[in-house]
Amino acid sequence: MALTSLWEDLHPHPAPAEAVVDGEWDALVIGAGITGLTTATLLARAGLAVAVLEARHVGAGTTGRSTAKVSLLQGTQYSRISRRHSDAVLRGYAAANAEALAWVTRFCDDHGVEYQRRPAYTYATSEQGERSVRAELTALHKAGVDGATWVDEVPLPFSTTGAVRLDDQVQLDPLELLAGLRAEAVEHGVSIVEGARVRRLHGHGPYTVETEAGEATAPLVVVATNMPILDRGGFFARAEPARSYGLAFRTSGSAVDGMYLSADSPSRSLRDTPAPTGSLLLVGGDGHKTGTSGSELGHLDSLRAWTHEHFPDAEETHAWSAQDYVPHHALPYAGPILPGADRLLIAGGYSKWGMTNGVAAALAITARVLGGNLEWASTFEPWSTHELTGVPDSIRINAAVALEMTSGWVRKIATRDDAPICTHLGGVLRRNDAEDSWDCPLHGSRFGPDGSVLEGPATCALRGSGA
Secondary structure (H helix, E strand, C coil): CCCECHHHHHCCCCCCCCCCECCECCEEEECCCHHHHHHHHHHHHCCCCEEEEECCCCCCCCHHHCCCEECCCCCCHHHHHHCCCCHHHHHHHHHHHHHHHHHHHHHHHHHCCCEEEEEEEEECCCHHHHHHHHHHHHHHHHHCCCCCEEECCCCCCCCCCCEEEEEEEEEECHHHHHHHHHHHHHHCCCEEEECCCEEEEECCCCEEEEECCEEEEECCEEECCCCCCCCCCCHHHCEEEEEEEEEEEECCCCCCCCEEEECCCCCEEEEEECCCCCCEEEEEEEEEECCCCCCHHHHHHHHHHHHHHHCCCCEEEEEEEEEEEEECCCCCEEEECCCCCCCEEEEECCCCCHHHHHHHHHHHHHHHHHCCCCHHHHHHCCCCHHHHHHHHHHHHHHHHHHHHHHHHHHHHHHHCCCCCECCCCCCECEEECCCCEEECCCCCCEECCCCCEEECCCCCCCCCCCC
């Protein structure tokens, strides 16, 4: 079945016009999520002729299925970075996210996009979780996020062992933000072409981008698809794809008054959002590596059961899922796809915090292109020595991929399984029982029931599907 996020329901997208891709541009941006549209807007403001190529429609990917917390407090992300990197890198990450948060709020203020200020909490429900949260508080202080404080009492309807609190963070409707960005981009001359899936790219500058709807050329290409759809650089082997789930509920009153995320597993995310009939409660979490769950529907049911336990009057209105990518070295990437390829740039790997990191990546890329200087931008460099800290995780990730590749084919041959084969690197796909899709356990590519591509790095539909 199709799962539709609350945001997608609030902002139904019209069927895109027949896509036509042609011409020569100063810059081509691939992907129309928060990173792609922010990048296109900033480049167009500087006077460049820009086209955005989107495989489906604006916001069809992770942005339109986000919990849309625009926050410097990010679960236990800072302590994860701190275990791998220096305090200077940690401060650079915090500075990047702070600048992105400020940019988003300025944009919303200037363009009439609604948002709400809320305190953010990373909370614990066990002794082990408390240790994790206290380590996060230490990392936040090392990073220079001085407003983060410890609280013993957390205003939630179940027992906790304390939390980190950071006031004055932001939540919003991500598709309302994208609508504002789209209008701003178009006003500055950006051409946004929906239904134009990129198949391949060739050349060494200018580049020719081939899509299902024609070709276009540009001396600058930005691949803003989170997981790069180009295999140059092997980024598919340097991050782990992760799916998580979201539910929206009506409740009799205001269920929560902040943005909450658990440090304990399985993860539980909470926030509210305004709705025409009052506030809605949003519950998320229960994540897992793409294609490796016995039952995706089981994860949604787990969230439902947990919600009804703690919010007995909650009435479900929407259910959905999202895909994110978690890099092996814990940092996002924004920069050249290969060393020296300064006009073929990528952005992604946001570890589920794309509302700030996606904007920061766009700021870093446009500063590089336009000659600006952001002190923190080196934190996002994809080919720096920072990558070395991720080698152990990279070995683990790719060993698991190799095992899955082998076991998948053994199972297919031994049982004569008719599961289709991923068009990226030949992994045996697994059926997703929550969305009737085919998901790849190797690198996270996903395909609809008609064989069409839902998530990269694959760019071609399943063979024989006709999609």
